[in-house]
Amino acid sequence: MRLITYSRAADAAAAIAAVSADPTSDFLAGGTTEVDLLRQNVLTPRRLVDINGLPLTGIDEAPDGGLRIGALARMSEVAASPLVRERYPVVAQALEAGASPQLRNMASMGGNLLQRVRCPYYRDAVSPCNRREPGSGCSAVEGFSRGHAVLGTSEQCIAAHPSDVAVALAALDARVHTLGRRGELAYGIDDFFLTPGHTPHREHPLEHGELITAIELPSAPIGRRSVYLKVRDRASYEFALVSAACALSLVDGTIADVRLALGGVATKPWRAHRAEGVLLGAPAHRDSFAEAARMELSDARTTADNAFKTELAQRVIVRALETLTVNGRTS
Numbered sequence: 001m002r003l004i005t006y007s008r009a010a011d012a013a014a015a016i017a018a019v020s021a022d023p024t025s026d027f028l029a030g031g032t033t034e035v036d037l038l039r040q041n042v043l044t045p046r047r048l049v050d051i052n053g054l055p056l057t058g059i060d061e062a063p064d065g066g067l068r069i070g071a072l073a074r075m076s077e078v079a080a081s082p083l084v085r086e087r088y089p090v091v092a093q094a095l096e097a098g099a100s101p102q103l104r105n106m107a108s109m110g111g112n113l114l115q116r117v118r119c120p121y122y123r124d125a126v127s128p129c130n131r132r133e134p135g136s137g138c139s140a141v142e143g144f145s146r147g148h149a150v151l152g153t154s155e156q157c158i159a160a161h162p163s164d165v166a167v168a169l170a171a172l173d174a175r176v177h178t179l180g181r182r183g184e185l186a187y188g189i190d191d192f193f194l195t196p197g198h199t200p201h202r203e204h205p206l207e208h209g210e211l212i213t214a215i216e217l218p219s220a221p222i223g224r225r226s227v228y229l230k231v232r233d234r235a236s237y238e239f240a241l242v243s244a245a246c247a248l249s250l251v252d253g254t255i256a257d258v259r260l261a262l263g264g265v266a267t268k269p270w271r272a273h274r275a276e277g278v279l280l281g282a283p284a285h286r287d288s289f290a291e292a293a294r295m296e297l298s299d300a301r302t303t304a305d306n307a308f309k310t311e312l313a314q315r316v317i318v319r320a321l322e323t324l325t326v327n328g329r330t331s
């Protein structure tokens, strides 16, 4: 049996000081990742600092028309927020497509961003896994890899990033605000998630003890017409095989602005810059959608198990774009 010290932080400074000072400590929010992995011996903290008493729960309007979502706001609260539903339906849809109602009531937004990969070799605590134990090897490359990534992979790791809402946040250029020993920092969402490269154990740029305080959604009128499409093995309580978060605006049947990000296919929430480049200024037509999808997946590196994702991802992109356009008009 391992002893774990549990304490409740009175304020953010105390939480940061406690975790920063002890490399064997972790923050505890909803616990739906932390406790899960602790039970499986994948995470082995000796001290848990409960941050649920900190005042980081609000969903507030920002002066620029955007929203600031507290790191401890629960997934279900954010999904139900009228402000989120009206301004960024893609965020509400991505949240509601994730986990189960019970989990969404527990799980926080900050914890969601820091959830761990669902690769079975990472989570079994014994197989070689460069992410869990640097230098030990990657069991998925030659192993069972049906759910794994085809974009942003390296020889060291091919695990897909599991979060749904992070895909929507990637499409909307969200920013992640933190507080830590270096003071207040803000990360663009694309810089927040790291591809594995040679250091798959480094999933984000945070220092140990750096606390996520909020997620900022910048003002984005395009977000009001947006959709999250998730394809998975069963209709609920399942991670994405492929997903797409998409927002789009049209002028006279031509794509004037577009945001597209993919989930389930990449080692981080994947902003589809190539596809966006093809789509901007193109007619809102299936042919443009298909070409954009083909371009985005052209660098896919597959295994025998997950090769189907290349075709599936292209279909999901086309379907998401079609969902937002009807006869050359935004739907």
Ligand SMILES: Cc1cc2nc3c(=O)[nH]c(=O)nc-3n(C[C@H](O)[C@H](O)[C@H](O)COP(=O)(O)OP(=O)(O)OC[C@H]3O[C@@H](n4cnc5c(N)ncnc54)[C@H](O)[C@@H]3O)c2cc1C
Pocket (backbone or CB within 6 Å): 026, 027, 028, 029, 030, 031, 032, 033, 034, 035, 036, 051, 071, 072, 097, 098, 099, 100, 103, 106, 107, 108, 109, 110, 111, 112, 113, 114, 115, 162, 163, 164, 165, 210, 211, 212, 213, 237, 238, 239, 240
């Ligand atoms: C069965 C199951 C199914 C799921 N299905 C989905 C799904 O379909 N889609 C999806 O997106 N997710 C899914 N999830 C993941 C779930 O959304 C995450 O577990 C949850 O969002 C994590 O939030 P939490 O508050 O419980 O975090 P915790 O478990 O408390 O923390 C997770 C990690 O983040 C750290 N942390 C937490 N808050 C902060 C903070 N403010 N600052 C810095 N570090 C912090 C913790 O130290 C820990 O390392 C599923 C989970 C389970 C168990």
